[in-house]
Amino acid sequence: MSRVPLDPRTAPSFQTAAKVLLGDAQLRKNVRHATDVIQNKRRRLVEEKHDWQQMRESGRQIRAHALQHLDIYLAEFERNFTAAGGHIHWARDAAEAQRIVIDLVKQTGTSEVIKIKSMTTEEIQLNNALEAAGVHAFETDLAELIIQLGEDQPSHIVVPALHKNRSQVREIFRKKMNLPNLGETPQDLAEAARQFLREKFLRVPVAISGANFLIAETGGVCIVESEGNGRMCLTLPETLISVVGIEKVLPSWQDLEPLIQLLPRSATGERMNPYNSLWTGVHPGDGPTNMHIVLLDNGRTDVLADHEGRQTLQCIRCGACQNACPVYRQTGGHAYGSVYAGPIGAILTPQLMHMEHSQSLPYASSLCGACYEVCPVKINIPEVLIHLRNKVVEQNGWYAPESLAMKAVAQAFLSEKRFRAAQRLGRIAESPLVKKRKQNKLQVLGQEEAQTPGWIGWLPGLLGGWTDTRDLQAMPKETFRDWWEKRNEKGSNRT
Amino acid sequence: MSTARDVIFQRIAKAKGASTPEAAHIAYATIERNYQSAPSLDRAPIIHLLEDRLREYDAHVYRVTESNVGEQVKQILAARNIQRVLVPDGLPESWLQGAIFEIDNQQSALGLNDYTAVLTTATLAIAETGTIVLQNAPGQGRRAITLIPDYHLCILRTTQVVETVVEAMRLLEPTKHLPTTFFSGPSATADIEMTRIKGVHGPRFVDVILVTDEIL
Numbered sequence: 038m039s040r041v042p043l044d045p046r047t048a049p050s051f052q053t054a055a056k057v058l059l060g061d062a063q064l065r066k067n068v069r070h071a072t073d074v075i076q077n078k079r080r081r082l083v084e085e086k087h088d089w090q091q092m093r094e095s096g097r098q099i100r101a102h103a104l105q106h107l108d109i110y111l112a113e114f115e116r117n118f119t120a121a122g123g124h125i126h127w128a129r130d131a132a133e134a135q136r137i138v139i140d141l142v143k144q145t146g147t148s149e150v151i152k153i154k155s156m157t158t159e160e161i162q163l164n165n166a167l168e169a170a171g172v173h174a175f176e177t178d179l180a181e182l183i184i185q186l187g188e189d190q191p192s193h194i195v196v197p198a199l200h201k202n203r204s205q206v207r208e209i210f211r212k213k214m215n216l217p218n219l220g221e222t223p224q225d226l227a228e229a230a231r232q233f234l235r236e237k238f239l240r241v242p243v244a245i246s247g248a249n250f251l252i253a254e255t256g257g258v259c260i261v262e263s264e265g266n267g268r269m270c271l272t273l274p275e276t277l278i279s280v281v282g283i284e285k286v287l288p289s290w291q292d293l294e295p296l297i298q299l300l301p302r303s304a305t306g307e308r309m310n311p312y313n314s315l316w317t318g319v320h321p322g323d324g325p326t327n328m329h330i331v332l333l334d335n336g337r338t339d340v341l342a343d344h345e346g347r348q349t350l351q352c353i354r355c356g357a358c359q360n361a362c363p364v365y366r367q368t369g370g371h372a373y374g375s376v377y378a379g380p381i382g383a384i385l386t387p388q389l390m391h392m393e394h395s396q397s398l399p400y401a402s403s404l405c406g407a408c409y410e411v412c413p414v415k416i417n418i419p420e421v422l423i424h425l426r427n428k429v430v431e432q433n434g435w436y437a438p439e440s441l442a443m444k445a446v447a448q449a450f451l452s453e454k455r456f457r458a459a460q461r462l463g464r465i466a467e468s469p470l471v472k473k474r475k476q477n478k479l480q481v482l483g484q485e486e487a488q489t490p491g492w493i494g495w496l497p498g499l500l501g502g503w504t505d506t507r508d509l510q511a512m513p514k515e516t517f518r519d520w521w522e523k524r525n526e527k528g529s530n531r532t
Numbered sequence: 533m534s535t536a537r538d539v540i541f542q543r544i545a546k547a548k549g550a551s552t553p554e555a556a557h558i559a560y561a562t563i564e565r566n567y568q569s570a571p572s573l574d575r576a577p578i579i580h581l582l583e584d585r586l587r588e589y590d591a592h593v594y595r596v597t598e599s600n601v602g603e604q605v606k607q608i609l610a611a612r613n614i615q616r617v618l619v620p621d622g623l624p625e626s627w628l629q630g631a632i633f634e635i636d637n638q639q640s641a642l643g644l645n646d647y648t649a650v651l652t653t654a655t656l657a658i659a660e661t662g663t664i665v666l667q668n669a670p671g672q673g674r675r676a677i678t679l680i681p682d683y684h685l686c687i688l689r690t691t692q693v694v695e696t697v698v699e700a701m702r703l704l705e706p707t708k709h710l711p712t713t714f715f716s717g718p719s720a721t722a723d724i725e726m727t728r729i730k731g732v733h734g735p736r737f738v739d740v741i742l743v744t745d746e747i748l
Binding site for chain 2: 067070071074075087088091092094095098099102104105106107108109110111112113121126127128129133177178179180183196198199201202203206223224226227230231234235238239240255257263264265266268269271272273283288289290291293294295297298305307308309310311312313314315316317320322323324332334338339341342347
């Protein structure tokens, strides 16, 4: 049941993938419906919190502070989690994390594990690695189960199967759960999942999760969820292995005050998630006795090193930016070629890939700023997008078209003479392309015939990208400067 | 050979310069926390708000005085046709009426799956969000007992109700090391067409008895 995971290293460019996906009317309808519903709920619940902006600001400061002192808080977390009976493992990259998890699972002697929805384990393509090692992972979140059984890929951070509607889900469950008479209501489908998974919760001895927050002060872990599958995985098995990005650490318990409010209102438009689980290490007689956390770098320290890009790591994975993004709402998540789609994915993925892959993603945005406005920890996504576009151009070298064009413009702007020469040259160069339209007006006797400014409907080569979808207005015959100087020479209306 | 841990710490130090616990401590104190941290309502409206929120989640809420808790439990269990109830250690005998009450004896998950109902108390409740907080403590038990049975009857005192999440987090500070579960209504999902469906894996039915031992 292995599927081809979303991999930024092999994915086509956003623009190429988007063109194909835009043709899928059902997908666009499903995505639009889901994002509309969440956005409306979110808006109502954000408006009722009069201290929302204060919470956002605190959330931003807490996350930025934790990153600024990441070494201190990771060491503190490690100390406290270990003292509480847990085991910490460090993974430099995805392959190392996969190896650690596989070894831990093998030590238990099981060939099956249950999983809580985790974007971090999707990022490191853990399920395929486990499968290759002879271990089958059962996804237990309803959406992840739909994705897994449908051999599909997640398209949203919070609601990974939002691109599927109920009849598509029914078809998958009918086939894969062998339920020919399965009904179509969401209740029927949820009940089928409950039946399918209950036996696994009671039997499988190892669970794998991510985490929403780590708390340095207590060595604590926090996982929020809706269905109770998380609680099943966190409390019933003997062994719990959590794969967590190093950026997820918070200094103290009190930092949850704003974050545990910001997250559910932003993510699902709920006042609180149905379930928040918090625990510190092993608690005799309550939950797993064998507890492991794999702390994952996998490019995160690279992001940390980039002063402008660092704020990307503040993200608490609420998905509000995806729901608000006019680009995501048209293309859905798969076009981004990464488990992190939408605006946050457009800045996170290329940075995690050391800017070697996903170079088209920083351009998958109109820079409208809706993502920044809804971000519960105030990540200035448009600012980072522009910063990354700059990096892409720099990386592609001086001979890249954008780079050459910008250098030429910079040269022209350096002296007035060159600027005027460039304007003259531009007027001459464009003249064969300009189409003039006569105004539909009677000519006033004694005056020149009135004409609208000319328009250019076609430009050659790379510039054609602009005129493919719109016309370009021709340069005016006389620039403002020319007009101003002439006017001064005449000496009229001088003050 | 340097370990993965060493390499990651070196990378972090290179990325932003190494920090010290003292520097972190001083900077931490400057974080602004200007959000609401005190209640804005009086006690009576706070309790009403909790009741409203719980009912929005389809929980049934009953308000009784201490001496009537046992009778209320009996009535609810009879109405729900429940004869056998799992309970943690530490509940008052007088509450346990109208069914066979079996104390959790650390049975396996499979054993817990035989129970359809569980009765517990709680650490506190948050009115604003309709949240009830459970911890591993007498009267509440380990986490699995409030998870596997399909029905949860939860008894809490109105003095345990706070208005905001922030107040709750501050009250929980001394017991922050305990396994803690916040639950807000029955388990739910909106994964299919964003339609909220009650009850996926956790309890599908939740009733709450509020014991009024303050003057409202």
